[in-house]
Amino acid sequence: MRTKIVAALAAALLALPLCAETIVIRNATIMTVTHGTVKGSIVVKDGKIADIGEKVMEPAGASIIDAGGQYVIPGIIDCHSHIAVDGGVNEGSVSVSSMVDIKDVINPEDISIYRALAGGVTSANILHGSANSIGGQTLVLKMRWGKSAEQMIFEGATPGIKFALGENPKRAGNPAGGRGATGTTVQARYPATRMGVEDTIREAFTEAKAYKAEWDAYNAAVARGEHPIPPRKDLKLEPLKEVLEGKRYVHCHSYRADEILMLIRVADEFGFKVRTFQHVLEGYKVAKEIAAHGAGGSTFSDWWDYKVEAADAIPYNAYLMMKNGVISSLNSDDAELMRHLNTEAAKTMKYGGATETEALAMVTLNPARQLGIDKRVGSIDVGKDADLVIYDKYPLSDYAKVQKVLIDGAVYFDRDKEVSAQAAKMAEKEKLVEKLKQQQQAQGGRGGRGGRGQ
Amino acid sequence: MIAIRNARIVTVSGPVLAKGTVVVRNGLIEAVGENVAVPADATVVEGDGLTVYPGLIDALSTVGIPGAAPAATAGRGGRGGAATPATPAVNPLAAAAPAARSMGPEDRPQTTSWVIAADEIQPTDRRIETVRAGGITTAVTFPTRGIFGGQGSIIDLGAEEKAGAMVVESPVGQYIALGRGGFGGGMGGGFPGALMGVIAYVRQVYLDADHYKLVKEAYAKNPRGMERPQYDRALEGVIDSKRILLPANRLVEIDRMIHFAAELRQPTILYGMHEAYRPEAAELLKKAGLPVLVSLHWPTPPAGPDVHLDEESMRQLETYDQAPAAAAALQKAGVKFAFYSDGVDAPRDLQRAVKRALDAGLTREQALRALTLTPAEIYGVADRLGSIEKGKIGNLVVTKGDIFENSTRVEVVIVDGKKYTPASDSSGGRGMTAEAPGGEQ
Numbered sequence: 001m002r003t004k005i006v007a008a009l010a011a012a013l014l015a016l017p018l019c020a021e022t023i024v025i026r027n028a029t030i031m032t033v034t035h036g037t038v039k040g041s042i043v044v045k046d047g048k049i050a051d052i053g054e055k056v057m058e059p060a061g062a063s064i065i066d067a068g069g070q071y072v073i074p075g076i077i078d079c080h081s082h083i084a085v086d087g088g089v090n091e092g093s094v095s096v097s098s099m100v101d102i103k104d105v106i107n108p109e110d111i112s113i114y115r116a117l118a119g120g121v122t123s124a125n126i127l128h129g130s131a132n133s134i135g136g137q138t139l140v141l142k143m144r145w146g147k148s149a150e151q152m153i154f155e156g157a158t159p160g161i162k163f164a165l166g167e168n169p170k171r172a173g174n175p176a177g178g179r180g181a182t183g184t185t186v187q188a189r190y191p192a193t194r195m196g197v198e199d200t201i202r203e204a205f206t207e208a209k210a211y212k213a214e215w216d217a218y219n220a221a222v223a224r225g226e227h228p229i230p231p232r233k234d235l236k237l238e239p240l241k242e243v244l245e246g247k248r249y250v251h252c253h254s255y256r257a258d259e260i261l262m263l264i265r266v267a268d269e270f271g272f273k274v275r276t277f278q279h280v281l282e283g284y285k286v287a288k289e290i291a292a293h294g295a296g297g298s299t300f301s302d303w304w305d306y307k308v309e310a311a312d313a314i315p316y317n318a319y320l321m322m323k324n325g326v327i328s329s330l331n332s333d334d335a336e337l338m339r340h341l342n343t344e345a346a347k348t349m350k351y352g353g354a355t356e357t358e359a360l361a362m363v364t365l366n367p368a369r370q371l372g373i374d375k376r377v378g379s380i381d382v383g384k385d386a387d388l389v390i391y392d393k394y395p396l397s398d399y400a401k402v403q404k405v406l407i408d409g410a411v412y413f414d415r416d417k418e419v420s421a422q423a424a425k426m427a428e429k430e431k432l433v434e435k436l437k438q439q440q441q442a443q444g445g446r447g448g449r450g451g452r453g454q
Numbered sequence: 455m456i457a458i459r460n461a462r463i464v465t466v467s468g469p470v471l472a473k474g475t476v477v478v479r480n481g482l483i484e485a486v487g488e489n490v491a492v493p494a495d496a497t498v499v500e501g502d503g504l505t506v507y508p509g510l511i512d513a514l515s516t517v518g519i520p521g522a523a524p525a526a527t528a529g530r531g532g533r534g535g536a537a538t539p540a541t542p543a544v545n546p547l548a549a550a551a552p553a554a555r556s557m558g559p560e561d562r563p564q565t566t567s568w569v570i571a572a573d574e575i576q577p578t579d580r581r582i583e584t585v586r587a588g589g590i591t592t593a594v595t596f597p598t599r600g601i602f603g604g605q606g607s608i609i610d611l612g613a614e615e616k617a618g619a620m621v622v623e624s625p626v627g628q629y630i631a632l633g634r635g636g637f638g639g640g641m642g643g644g645f646p647g648a649l650m651g652v653i654a655y656v657r658q659v660y661l662d663a664d665h666y667k668l669v670k671e672a673y674a675k676n677p678r679g680m681e682r683p684q685y686d687r688a689l690e691g692v693i694d695s696k697r698i699l700l701p702a703n704r705l706v707e708i709d710r711m712i713h714f715a716a717e718l719r720q721p722t723i724l725y726g727m728h729e730a731y732r733p734e735a736a737e738l739l740k741k742a743g744l745p746v747l748v749s750l751h752w753p754t755p756p757a758g759p760d761v762h763l764d765e766e767s768m769r770q771l772e773t774y775d776q777a778p779a780a781a782a783a784l785q786k787a788g789v790k791f792a793f794y795s796d797g798v799d800a801p802r803d804l805q806r807a808v809k810r811a812l813d814a815g816l817t818r819e820q821a822l823r824a825l826t827l828t829p830a831e832i833y834g835v836a837d838r839l840g841s842i843e844k845g846k847i848g849n850l851v852v853t854k855g856d857i858f859e860n861s862t863r864v865e866v867v868i869v870d871g872k873k874y875t876p877a878s879d880s881s882g883g884r885g886m887t888a889e890a891p892g893g894e895q
Contacts, residue, residue, distance in 0.1 A: 086706065087649020094558055099658065100650040104714075107706050109769065128650075136650060148709055229668055233661045235654055236558065425768070432771045433763045436755050 022046075023409060024058050025388070028067035031395065032380040033074055033357055033365045042072060044386040047409035052380060070403060071395050073360060074379050075122025075387030076341050077367040079298040080251075080278050080331035082127060083112035083338065084141065084152075090129035091136055095169075095190050095200045098161060099235035100136035102126050106149040112335040113152075117143040117413045119339030120389040120402045123154055125331075125371055127278075128162040130253040133169045133191065133200035135162035137239050138251060140371055142387070143405075145412055158372045160275065161239050163201070164253035165263060166309050170197050198262055205270040208240035215241070249275035249372065251298075255309040257285040264293045276370045278331070280321070281313035287324035296327040296370035301347040318362055319352025329367040346396035359396055385409075455479045456873055457492040458852060458866075461501025466508050466827045467841035476506055478848035481871035486842050497873070499852065504865060507822065507857055508841050509591025509610075509849030513747045513829035514629075514699065514725055514794035517585055517593045518575040518609050518620070555644030559658040563645055564600030567691025571595045572607035572624035575617035581799070586611045587876045588801030589851035591869045592622065594794075594833060596629040596699070601652055602659070602688065603629035605695055608835060610849065612869035619870075622847070626833050627723065628695035630656060653714070660718050663689045697721040699747070703728040705735050712742040723832060725794065728753050728773055730780035731814075736787035745832045746789060748824070750807040751796035752777045781824065782815035792829035793821075801864065801876075808858045821858060 023044040030038045030052060043051035043059065051057065058064075082089045086105040091097035106126070116124065122143055128136030138161060140154035170191050191197050214231045221228045242248035250267075254260050254277045267274050276296040277283060281304060283290060283297045290297055299321070304313030322328040330345055332338035345363045348354040354362070368378025376385050386409035391400040405413040456478045463471040463486060475490040476483060492498060556563035574597060585593070591611055597604030605625035614620050632652045646652045669683045698718070702711040703726035715722035725747040729735055739746060755763055755774045763771065784791045798807045808821050816824075830840030838847050848871035855862035867874045 085650075087652075088647065091646060091648045091651035091654075093555075093645040093647040093651065097645075097651065099559065099654040100646075100648065101654065102650065104653040104710070105648075105650045109704075109706055111767070149706065150709075150713070229672055230665070232665045235658045235661070429764065429768055429771065432768070432775060436763055436771060436774055440755065440757050 021409075022059050022062040023065060023386075023406070023411075024056070024062045025065045025067050025072060025390065028070055028072045028390070030072045030380055031356070031360055033361050034379040034381055036357070042380065042386075042388065044388075044406065044409040047386055049380060049382055049384050049386050049388075052382060065390070065404065067390055067403075069392075071391045071393070071400070072380065073120070073342075073389050073391070073395050074364040074384075075377060075389055075405065075407065076120045076363045077329075077371070077373075077378060078116070078121050078124040078332050078338055078341060078363075079276065079329045079367040079370055080127060080333045081116075081124040081335075081338055082129065082333070083116060083124070083335050084108065084110040084126060089127075090131040092129070092131035093189070095132055096134040096204045096236060097128070097132045097136050098134050098204070098237075098239045100128065101139075102128055102136060103139050103153070103159075106139075106141070106152065108145075108147060108149045108152050112338070113141075113143050114145045114413075115335065116338045117145055117405050118402055118415075118418070120342060120391075120395075120405060121338055122387040122389070122405065122407050123368075123371075123373065123377060124338070125160065125251065125367075127160075127251060130162065130164035130168040131171075132162075132164060133197045134204050134240070135164060137161050137248075140373060142407055143412065144407055154373060154376075156373075156376075158247070158249050159242075160249040160251045160371075161243060162253065163250055163263070163274075165197055165259040166194065166253075166255050167307060168253065169200075170194060194259060194262075197259070198266060201263070201266055202270075204237075204240060205244070205266070205272075208237045208244060209270070211237040212241045212244055243272045244270070246273070251276045251278050253278050255279055255281045256312075257282040260286050261289060264289060264295075267293070275372075279333070281310055281317060283326065284314065284317045284320040284324075285312075287321045287326050290321065291325035296329065296366070297321045298329045298331045298367065298370060300333070301330050301344040302351070315347060315351035319348050319354050319358075322354070322358065322362075322366075323352075327366050327369050328362060329370055330362045331367070342391075342395045342400060343398055349396065356396060455484075455493060455496045456499065456848075456868060456871065457496035458499040458501045458504070458506055458850070459492055461499075461852070462505040463842060464505060464507050464822065465842040466823060467843050475501075476842060476850065478850070478868060478871045481848050483842060483844055483846050483848050485844060499866060499873075501852070504852050504854055505857070506842065507589070507851045507853070508826045508839075509851055509867070509869065510589045510825045511592040511594065511792070511829040511839065512585065512590050512795045512799060512825075513594050513792040513832065514606075514796070515585075515593040515595045515799070516598055517581045517590075517611065517799070518577075518579050518595050518617075519571060519597060520576050520579045520581075558645050559655050559662075561645070562659075562686075562688040563655070565602040565659075565688045565691075566597060566600060566604045567602035567628060567689075567695070568687045569597045569604030569691070570607060570625045571597055571605065572609070572617070572621045575607070575609060575620060577614050577617055577620065582611050583613070584801075585795070585799040586867055586869065586874060587864060588799065588804045589853070589857060589864050589867060590795075590799060590804070591849035591851065591867060592839060594626060594829065598629055598631065601631060601646075601655060602692065603631060605629075605691065606699075608833060608839075610847070610870050612872050613874070622839065623833070623835050625694065625696070626835075627697040627699055628692065629699050630701070632656075632701055656714075657717070659688065659692055660720070662686070663692045667693065695720075697723060699723045699725055701726050702746075703749075705729045705732050705738075708735050709738055712738055712744065715742070715744060723747060725749065727780050727784075727791075728777050731773075731776040731778075731783050733783065735780075736783045736789055739784065739789045740787045746784065746791045747794045747829075747832075748781055748784070748791050748811075749796040750793050750798045750804065750811075752807060752810060776814075778810035779814035781811045781821070785816060785820050790828060790832065791824055792832055793824045802860070805858055805860055805862070809860065812858060818856060818858060 025042045040054035041056045086107040091100040127138045140157040141152045274295045280297045302315035318328045341363045345359045348359045365378035368374035388406045390404040393400040403415045459475040463474040474488045476486040596606035607624035608622040609620040646655045666689045698720045700711045702708040702724045727748040827840035830836040850868040852866040
């Protein structure tokens with residue numbers, strides 16, 4: 001019986017956001033990001049925004065969301081997150097871990113996804129950690145809670161790779177040299193200095209260029225009608241080859257101005273682009289150079305001094321980078337902060353004096369541009385994905401609460417439904433805990449039995 | 455020669471015989487039926503009140519390889535991870551693991567893919583006698599250390615002097631683990647350290663194996679003027695494996711491994727299945743058409759004064775409660791599944807574990823099949839194991855009462871035609887003595 005109920009619930013959950021119906025959001029204050037604030041309605045059809053305006057044609061049979069007194073903004077996009085990852089975010093054993101791919105370990109049932117959704121986040125760039133000069137492959141997810149890992153992937157988004165500069169990758173003893181925990185002697189991992197970080201990246205791209213040349217020669221031979229044995233496919237060098245070919249974005253963890261300039265020089269030398277500098281706390285010092293390279297900057301609002309290399313951070317960073325021509329965004333790097341990126345954006349209005357639209361763009365349109373997904377998301381425009389957040393109050397405020405979140409025109413979070421369901425969920429959980437405790441007592445407290453032979 | 459007469463015979467492959475006779479000669483089933491004559495020279499077991507079953511098969515085990523971790527958990531990063539048994543010193547495989555920190559896939563870390571269980575079997579392993587007392591006559595036993603543990607072999611659990619006499623089929627597949635616990639993946643362990651590193655490593659090995667085959671074929675065809683390909687034992691082991699075993703407990707892991715198996719293009723068996731009770735899981739498995747091995751080591755909530763179950767996720771609590779329903783769910787969905795002991799192989803523990811699956815909706819017939827004919831089919835040896843049929847190997851279990859009842863006694867176990875009688879105290883959970891050393895022919 002219980003199994004049946006669980007099965008029915010699961011089936012219901014699966015069915016929930018499947019079909020995007022036609023929806024009209026009425027009487028809202030719509031902050032479009034691209035063309036100001038509009039009072040009126042949004043029509044959502046086939047997962048896309050079909051119409052926006054004071055007066056719209058409401059399709060027959062559309063479900064109506066009355067957003068009287070409420071605000072609608074584009075779904076928030078977090079350019080730097082580590083949620084929804086199984087089994088560790090760092091492959092920290094080696095200096096270059098580009099062979100690993102976040103895509104392999106997405107956990108669509110991580111509750112952080114739902115919580116981020118409840119904070120208005122509809123897309124996020126899921127990154128490998130910063131333990132390596134060149135880290136693992138990254139990808140963009142839509143927070144389609146209830147779907148499989150594959151179904152959460154932002155289809156068509158250019159994949160990325162994580163780089164990292166400074167203290168994290170150079171940390172001598174990562175892992176520790178000398179006698180490790182297992183008692184065996186291990187080497188400390190290279191590099192241990194900022195010079196070594198640069199050398200690691202240089203060496204990897206030197207290898208990648210040779211690798212690319214090998215494949216280019218092979219492909220040319222095949223094109224000539226020859227049948228050579230293909231080169232060995234190297235999962236470490238494949239993504240770097242893609243970076244050289246412009247098929248994969250580099251998202252680089254960085255703090256200091258000198259190391260930011262260093263990577264720009266290395267990238268220019270090897271002929272690739274850095275798509276974004278992440279954290280980029282001293283970006284305001286070298287904003288012109290970052291802009292000239294064509295890179296974006298994704299930073300924290302007002303988080304600094306937590307280590308030496310973060311000492312020169314200032315809360316004006318995002319604003320100053322923007323004013324100097326850098327596409328700037330604010331990211332979370334954290335499952336909790338991810339839930340209120342709207343207030344992070346609001347801080348740029350205080351620190352620097354960003355306009356409402358400029359501030360909002362820091363967590364919507366700008367990260368969309370940084371991730372190359374701005375044709376699909378990032379603003380409220382006809383033809384874009386209906387990824388929308390409805391707040392009860394002015395969104396650039398601490399008092400605003402997310403009421404509903406739509407992705408692809410389907411409601412994935414509904415505050416009223418969530419709140420009203422909580423009591424029942426708690427009761428169900430208590431009942432289950434009680435049942436398990438009784439089972440344990442019945443077995444004479446042999447919890448954990450079911451032994452392992454021997 | 456042994457004849458069991460007037461017993462209830464559960465053949466698994468055919469109908470149950472209410473009162474029949476089974477004759478075992480020279481290690482093989484010579485005859486089974488209701489009207490089978492008992493040969494004059496047979497040792498007779500009077501079967502009145504007894505039931506005869508095919509010998510049970512543990513579909514994933516380490517029995518026979520002393521010092522090996524009990525058949526590994528499919529891994530929940532530490533949770534429920536067994537303490538590695540002591541005695542690593544006697545483990546012949548430990549020496550094979552590279553001591554130096556690996557710097558990448560090319561160092562073939564945590565790999566002993568060339569090791570074949572049959573070559574490592576030690577008939578003196580005391581666990582052989584223990585598990586036999588519960589009716590397990592056959593184990594598919596694997597070297598389980600590291601990521602590519604090595605290739606398994608099907609062994610019969612008789613008291614043999616020579617390991618070779620125990621082997622039924624070998625090798626039968628490559629054991630792959632993706633967890634980190636237990637093989638030094640943490641501090642100082644080198645590459646790979648994270649789950650995504652392990653997956654990338656396995657992927658690289660299969661890419662390398664494909665390339666290795668190409669180069670070797672080209673060299674064999676015309677070695678003149680061609681650089682000699684370097685011999686790689688890790689790839690040789692992988693290429694020799696006719697199927698692979700991949701771990702999957704949670705729904706996300708099942709989904710992930712179904713995709714991974716398709717990518718690797720290897721015949722695959724998934725093992726673990728803690729969350730296979732979820733309808734989505736059974737549905738995915740049915741669609742993928744992969745056979746699975748269900749761990750009988752059901753996830754159990756921790757006990758003790760410091761445990762606060764209400765702090766665990768609803769999913770985890772539900773899994774404690776529902777995991778034993780996995781078998782019934784898979785049965786209903788039409789997924790081919792077998793049970794494996796996962797270390798729960800002492801006689802009474804095994805019975806209790808199977809009982810939980812029965813309580814959760816599996817029928818006795820289905821449970822028996824998942825411990826006999828289905829594992830034989832999954833490993834391609836149903837022509838000699840898994841049921842009571844003429845010509846098959848003489849592995850039988852004789853009980854008083856239903857085999858999965860707590861009160862049932864295993865009266866006689868026959869392995870390769872040799873008769874073993876459990877010690878009278880074996881109902882307590884462990885131990886069994888052969889009537890005579892080496893059994894009775």
